[in-house]
Amino acid sequence: MPLPACNLYPPFNIVRLSHLDLGVTDLARSKAFWADTIGLQVTHEDSDLLTLRGMEERNHHCVVLRRQSEPSANSLSFKVYAEEDLDKARDWFKARGQKTEWVERPWQDRTLRTYDPQGIPLEFYATMERLPPIHQKYSLYKGVKPLRIDHFNCFSTDVDASVAFYNDIGFRVTEYTEDDDTKRLWAAWMHRKGGVHDMAFTNGRGPRLHHVAFWVPTPLNIIDLLDLMSTTGYLANIERGPGRHGISNAFFLYVRDPDGHRVEIYCSDYLTVDPDLEPIKWDLKDPQRQTLWGAPAPKSWFEEGSAFQNVAVGEPSLRAQPIVAP
Structure with missing residues (x-):
């Protein structure tokens, strides 16, 4: 579509x-x-x-x-x-x-x-x-040094319908994944603030929250977090990465909190402020779509998410399958 x-x-x-x-x-x-x-x-x-x-x-x-x-x-x-x-x-x-x-x-x-x-x-x-600014109070910086919230990603049972709705209220598509067989959207990234996305949608059982992302200064902060988590009892909470997305070009890491909520640590995407910026199209089977370096995401990344309170979860109408790590 x-x-x-x-x-x-x-x-x-x-x-x-x-x-x-x-x-x-x-x-x-x-x-x-x-x-x-x-x-x-x-x-x-x-x-x-x-x-x-x-x-x-x-x-x-x-x-x-x-x-x-x-x-x-x-x-x-x-x-x-x-x-x-x-x-x-x-x-x-x-x-x-x-x-x-x-x-x-x-x-x-x-x-x-x-x-x-x-x-x-x-x-x-x-x-x-x-609140008063604290960005120059470097004694407070710890962990991955998160600067700001960056985006939400949600599972949708109909990504085409989600994109149409958020488009109506002013969100603009920056990148999208299309299933070649049906020509339907499998995923889409939409923004308001001028980054690659404030809101994204992934085909799957939904609606559910897939993840929330936080912007950090450099990829080295992500490496520091991996060292910290792996030596303080959080090794099993590291789910995917580090790596560089094909979509958004961002450096990333996905971790899970103690209740299973997924958190992405994220940096190095690009500006999208021009109103006539053309969206970038990806094929669902392109191995560089998920990760520029070609490594596929684990099964949990496609199947697990946080349920919205008191909201029923349904099955996706699109049955297309991306590349999944064994």
């Missing part, structure tokens, strides 16, 4: 992805991973909630970890340009039959909660509490 034409004048203005809310079963264990090992900075901690931010981020948080009996992905959040964009977003989603509600969130002003057609819970806000 052909990609939809870019919508350069969407019904409301999304600036970028902002943060995600994850359910975890043990906050102390999660803090040891996300703060002490990955290196995100704790901005709030109590018996039920832990919030964190990257070193370059001024918003109060980019990750919310919530104590729950079962792990889950609870919501994906996006920052909009102004307060009036929240009202425009509510009207737009309601007109398309999607449930909308105003919700209270600590450290945020008005917050709109809704869902995309796949069932992914989305939240939008314009204003979050700002």
Whole structure:
């Protein structure tokens, strides 16, 4: 199916992805991973909630970890340009039959909660509490030295439909994978902030969160994290990499937190700010699509993900199979 034409004048203005809310079963264990090992900075901690931010981020948080009996992905959040964009977003989603509600969130002003057609819970806000800058407080840097949240990737049962929906609200495709037999999308990368992606979709059982990614300064930071994880009890949490993606050209590493949530450590992709930038097409069977150096991803990478809380998971309509490591 052909990609939809870019919508350069969407019904409301999304600036970028902002943060995600994850359910975890043990906050102390999660803090040891996300703060002490990955290196995100704790901005709030109590018996039920832990919030964190990257070193370059001024918003109060980019990750919310919530104590729950079962792990889950609870919501994906996006920052909009102004307060009036929240009202425009509510009207737009309601007109398309999607449930909308105003919700209270600590450290945020008005917050709109809704869902995309796949069932992914989305939240939008314009204003979050700002914290003092810490990017030059080098004594705080640890772990992989994460600078900022970079993107979400979700499993979708119909990537063509997901791309059409997010295209309508202003996301632009930068790269995509097409199944040669059916001419349908197997995966797509879409952005708002001018990188390769804020949101990506992978064909599979969904909707589920595939991973959240954080931008780091250099590939050497990833090597440091591998040394740290392999000698501090996290060897089994290293899932894939290090390597360089064909798609996005980024250097990467995938690790799993104690509850199985997948985290990508990511750097070295490229700018996509030009409104007439042409998307790059990849064939599903191209071995350099996943990894420029040719190494295929493990089976777990295609099959495992974090379920969204109270959202049913369905089977994908496209049955195409990528190259999988034995």
